[in-house]
Amino acid sequence: MPDRIEHKRSKANVLAEEGTLNPAPEKVSDPKFQEGGFFDPRDIVQVKYEMLRRVSADKMSVTEASDEYGVSRPTFYQARADFDEAGLSGLVPRKRGPRGPHKLQGDVLAFLKEQVVPGEPIRARELTDRIRTKFGLDVHPRTIERALGVKKTA
Structure with missing residues (x-):
């Protein structure tokens, strides 16, 4: 030892x-x-x-x-x-700010999950355009990756 x-x-x-x-x-x-x-x-x-x-x-x-x-x-x-x-x-002090996703909830999150095809890479930039078109929301690609549990590479 x-x-x-x-x-x-x-x-x-x-x-x-x-x-x-x-x-x-x-x-x-x-x-x-x-x-x-x-x-x-x-x-x-x-x-x-x-x-x-x-x-x-x-x-x-x-x-x-x-x-x-x-x-x-x-x-x-x-x-x-x-x-x-x-x-x-x-x-005991707590971390400030939102607890969990606040832009991607309900319909938006369900829509995102529908767009994901198992085995295919997630194209977060493309998904931001789809969300903007369907919901009128501007979402950063990394927000989508976090919501879907994708680890950042690089």
């Missing part, structure tokens, strides 16, 4: 990989987060949770909490809604 060299990842690297690295830890002014140790201003989930806790349990105002934790008031309200809906996991 070959020797494996274990590389210890820094907490900042792990937070970045998980998408939970606070982009502005220097804006967190709560003294608990300045002392080091348990409270880490780089951990956005921990920062948001403590901000929500301070308003809920310690009766801090939303404005004070937003200022102390370096976020806007709309961000506070969004964090509270996310927490109310999904608990702690709701505070």
Whole structure:
């Protein structure tokens, strides 16, 4: 069995990989987060949770909490809604943007699937013209390839 060299990842690297690295830890002014140790201003989930806790349990105002934790008031309200809906996991940042295909749904996607002949190459550029003619939609060829699950070559 070959020797494996274990590389210890820094907490900042792990937070970045998980998408939970606070982009502005220097804006967190709560003294608990300045002392080091348990409270880490780089951990956005921990920062948001403590901000929500301070308003809920310690009766801090939303404005004070937003200022102390370096976020806007709309961000506070969004964090509270996310927490109310999904608990702690709701505070984990999500990828932004559409979830799944948004141009190619329903009739357009069904039409596309009808056009595909098994064993023949998919000609996405030709399909864009057909979609434009039939549905009046301008669709990029790569959008068609993604919708049909075709891997990009090159």
